[in-house]
Amino acid sequence: MGTADESSYRALEPLPFELVQHTGIFFEEKLWPREAKLGIAFSFTHFETSRHGGRRRAADDTHTSSELASDDTKPLNLDLSQSASLWSRATDFWHAVGWAFNCSVLHPERWERWQVWLQYMCEVINDDWDERMKIFTEQQIEKEKSQHDVTPGQIGGKGKRGAKMEDGRAVLRESLIFQYIVTSTAGFGRNRRILRSIFADGGPTSASEFREVFSKELKPLKRDKAAKNTKKREVEVNIDKDEYGDYLSRGDATDEENTATDTNKDPSRPASPSSKTRRLKRTRRGTRNAADPSGDLDAAESTGDAQQIALNQHVSVSNLGGHNSLALRQRLLNILSFVSDQLPNDFISLNDLYHLFVENIRPLPLPIFQAIVSPYVLPGFCPATQSTLCEKLMWEMLESAAPGSEELYLTQAKLEQCFLPFGAATASAADNAKISILLESMIILLANDNSLSLSPSLREALMQGIQARADKAQEEIRRNQNSRSMEPLEWSWLLESGERLILLLEEVLPLDRNSHDGDFS
Template identity: 45%
Template sequence: MASTAQKIDSDYRVAKSLPFELRQHCAIYFEEKLYSQALSLLLNLLTCGTTIHAPALVPAPQHLALAATILVHPSTTTQAKSKEEADAAGAALQLLRLTLELVGPISAKFDIAFTFKHFSSSRHGGQWRSEETTTSGFGFDDDETPLNLDVARSKSLWSRAEDFWHIVGWAFNCSVLYPRRWERWQTWLDFMCLAMEVDWMQRESAINADREGDLETVMKESLVWKFISTSHAGNGRDRRMLRAIFADGSGTSLTEFREVFKNELKELNQEDKTPSAKRRTEVNIDEDEYGDYLSEGEDDSDAPDKYTRTRAKRARVGTRASDPTVAETEAETKDLTDGDKLREEIAASGGFQSLALRQRLLALLSRVSNAMPKTFMNLDALYILYVENIRHLPLPVFQAFVSPTILPWFQPHAQSTLCEALLWRMRETSGPDSSDDYLNQKKLQECYLPYAASTASAVDNAKLSILLESLIVLLANNDLLRNTPILREAVITGNTRRIVKAEAEIRRNKASRELEDEEWTWLVESADRLLYLVQELLPMEGLSNDE
């Protein structure tokens, strides 16, 4: 694997471990809780060098693990009592990003740094090593022994969380309910997604360059596979990962994916926010003045949780109420523009940033499944799980996941596979099957476009129409679709079929008419877009896109 690693790292600076004295110096800063000084020193060491080919002094895995904790720990973020503590989180993010950019995740030993120890530490009574190796941070020179402070050990991210998917589930719960904590978890999760993506691409590039070695064997060393394989869920691992990605702040989701840090949602009271005389003291190491760095942390405080849940409420359209106040509120809701309603629905699911990160994780799992079907699971099984979790989402969220023009993280072939998997399970059973493995114009116009959903609800037929829009865009972007009479007829037939089917149900059922008023609008507008895409934007048969 050494030769492979060298080829993988060809675009990065050569990684060089910190000398023992510098590691010891950084350890002293961290153990005295002088986080900003320690991180600043590591940043200066990492970026020193006059040329791009100069070796980079890389932070030790213990430093990177601690930086990842500082990035989201309440004591340095939402519960920070001083500017110094708050600044440490920003410096930690800068160190992590620069390490990834300059030397890459493999040479930086992210796989060692980002190791969850929740269950291993529990089995050993919270002890990491024998007594002689944990009594002091001085003298260790290995990559796995954590630094000698609580936030690097029992209170670290890697000890508090059960595994990566515990964090994912809790982070997305925060995106729906706790915006202040989500702000921090979003940053952490964005970095981890980037690290996993770069790590995966490096290993793929190495395989392509060597043209030897088994892809599945090499990818077992990837960061994303480490997080998958070390999940504690056993036989229910795969479904638990999907539940984490689609965590929605519900009671069930909160029960399964609890807060990572103790009293993480605690709000600082006014007294805590007001700096005391001690906290205003400047740091002067020569004079043994450390300000508030040596004060006790607040992680174990028993103060009650003062965080309030702030789940965004979805607009209700078409309901009636005898209460004048309620009626007035509903009248205002009806006056909302389509854009306002869309934003409300998206906000109720955590916002676009949350949806983008969810899709990035789905895209990563798709790549793992494609490369490691024997070790992980095959694509068909994975996309069945995707369908189970996506098909019942609210319309705006559903559209965001399946449309190639809204969220960009799925590659075109993966986006097409997802849309087809949803279509097969939502389309009426009278539609024919196809022997073609890949999507093409013939398959689209014969198997998908002319048909309605298997149910008569406006929402299901609107979702089916949105899926067809996405497939047309995907094929057109790859110059695989032409405006032909057969295609136009298939679009018109399908539009009519879906609208008639949904309209009949609405006429029969007054409750459906009131509840699906907005969904009906989505269906009609999607039908109009389908016709416009085919008639106005696609090149005529026999012509190229340029013509």
């Protein structure tokens, strides 16, 4: 992630100057999120606002009276900045996130608006965290330098020095993303609700949990009355000058309509196709002729083959809002992994967080699964997060014959011994295709880090795994011949992924110069 700069806040430029000033952002100067007091400007006050729009005094209000008394932090006395603002309408940040992602799937016209806001918030959250991590790192360096002046008893004691060292992460707890985490309204199920908001898919459950933020938000806009009045003013009537506006044209149009109506009423003339407004009755099942293309659909419905119909439908990344939506989901997952790594006791342990990641990512359709886990599709994850996510998914999906490993990080030896030669725990072509896609990502991550080179053992493990996954998926087809017609797309993904693995092996990876065996055919 880059550092905060002036370009990070361009999304607020179209806003009125008073609102831009209210957030503490001025484009003439280079201000950091912490200095701009965005934590105050972007705090959600849904449960701190009365029915009349007045701000209630909360017992756990983090803003001091001196801060609110300042001119640049005092709330504006406007509905737009109080009862009608996003920060008051949404229950919390994750409510707005879940609704925005629901819009990306269900309401593209609303997603155009919400996408701008969500992109800006991701920029602010990332920059705010980067700034605080920089401060925290500098503080840790200073503490290490000063440790030689402190006795062991003082370091672990209850003195001021010991208390100061224990509170070293206070600057991280003041971050914007951490405030959004701890102020979530879900209570005990907070962490799962956060993940549900990020993976909101517009389904009935998601749409019910993350409803629209603003009242009548989905109501279509009314026509511009000013344009209508302008059109009326352009049509002038002056009888003295023989100017009758559009009255004569209206009469001609009326005559034509009446003539057409009379023609349709004449039984000697054929009726126009537009007059046939009644919808034909649906033909009963089994009575359609062979030329009717919808007959196959009825046949599939009659046999109860709902899964066949679902597989025939086009599945793509648009099922989760498209690439822009997936990229923003990745950015939020990425920042959550940073918070968990630094504040596990206050948020959730990193291992438990990745289990929640796996729980939501594993069942996704193949196109969406690939877009999330592959570094060459979307760049929302940093390499460390992407590598850890791929490993966690692999351990959950691999067959039991795969050996374990005590190595914390991904290496070539770990890849060859634990991952490459094996297939999925199930015989599903989709699961084996996902294993193959994860292996592609791991190879690319290691190659980008210059930690992978072509060797005979790597080639042997890779070819063995491609064959093992194909054989395992073939066993499922032999057990159930009906599944052959139900897995064409999954099979194509599996075969194409295997071809890409071979391409990576032969065209991308550098030759291992330490190997004395140069024959890789």
